[in-house]
Amino acid sequence: MQGLITLAQDPAAWVALLTLVVMEVVLGIDNLIFISILTNKLPPENRERARKIGIGLALVMRLALLGTVAWIVRLTTPIFEIFGHAFSWKDLILIAGGLFLVWKATKEIHHSVDPVDHKEDMVGGAASITFSAAIGQILLLDLVFSIDSIITAVGMTPHLPIMIVAVMSAVTVMLIAATPLANFIAKNPTIVMLALGFLLMIGTTLIAEGMGFHVPKGYIYAAMAFSALVEVLNMFARKRKKSDNTTA
Template sequence: MLEFDFCSTVSSIFSTPFSLGMFTEPLMLLAETAPPEVVAGDLAEPSEESLFSVGGILTLGMLIVLQAVLGFDNLLYISIESKRVEESKQSMVRKWGIGLAIVFRIILLYVVVKVIALLQEPFLNLISHPLEVHLSGHSLIVIGGGAFILWTAIKEIYHLLAVSDLGEEGDKGEKGNSVTKAISLIVTMNLVFSFDSILSAMALTKSLEIMATAVILSGVLMIWLADHVAEFLKKNRMYEVLGLFILFIVGVMLVSEGGHLAKIQLFGYHVEAMQKSTFYFVLAVLIIVDVVQGRYQKKLLARQAKLRLAEQPSA
């Protein structure tokens, strides 16, 4: 049986220097190392942990924090994808997309509990030098989602470079997607992003009631945050490029994770998954560089304006 000592975990967390990675890496490691049949078997049994018990409430709180930490990249994708519809419908698209995704996440949670062993079992084994691949359903979904995220980020970056008038593009935007298509893409990618959080949640608790409640509450929080993130990117367009490059790194992270799950080897070298702590470190560096560069650029522009004003002949 898979045993999880919640009290010792909480104690170790508060005795460790704070970092975002400490929420995700131990849980992801536990989810990855636990045999699928053990996880599925534990979840299939009735759980003694109640949602309204002290342990259940603490576990629920940890799951909500985990969902929030793992859901940042998803929130960024939702904000960028919703821009492709008419401005008056963007907020509605975000709310409907996240709302439907909550429903499908709960369904996915129950499905994963029942078929996790099948998703982890390789259905394609390719051993041919210099490439070795053991592809499973889980790895295929993660690699496919990562490739789609990479394509989206590259396409949006190219669009920013190709547009001739940023002011006109900012007013009109590229409204190439219908509302239905935008919602469908948001729901689909939400499910791809949810695999990590679901597997981590399964390592934390055996209670489907607690996991489903965490999905609902974190989804409501995401609905509230989505409009704020979209509004921030709209008012601060210089951070849009930063957001797209973060999205690009998210795609790389998903592809590397899928390659690790598929046990891909190239010329004898294993594909290693990008650690969550590495992702958040790169994210922090990108944000700091962008903020410092933005402030420095403002000072340069102010100095240039003063010099031009001083060079003008007095009347």
């Protein structure tokens, strides 16, 4: 208890906490986009429940992983080498997660462009998915993003309480934002395609990171923010044009 009081009185700890919360929230955007698109495949009455359960289980998973920080850190230890590049378990997890995202996003883009072909969709099955399948896939991506964010958090602060508060704060933001974001994506088909493009880019970035090519996250999120801003302006323009045509 005395250690927590001392930590709470340290200004550097508060700066580290604020920085880590912002980082966790930003990293959570990737996960939130995937959750929104995936749960929108469910029947309307199950969507919000799936989001809450998926994000809630993600919180449990992240807190459990924080309890094994020493093991998580060892995931960065090289286990084999190919063509002069050493691969660790973290690299393999990032590559697998990236391939998963690229495959899912590509499938969904294909069926958005070619709506006649409904043999497969984002989850490799029918146009809709089961509740358990949605939760399972949410947890699969949560695992990839959780390991990446926790390793990053360990590099920013050695204090476990700060990591726990940051993770809980980020997941709380995700819970609040999940339904509004999913509803917004569902009501705007062009946003769906933009979001899938984001997932494709994020998946490619994960693969590149796993292969040893560092891609600054700032560039990725700046590109996503700029693309989203352009699409919002396009939406306002279409709405204004429709309003003018109705008036005329």
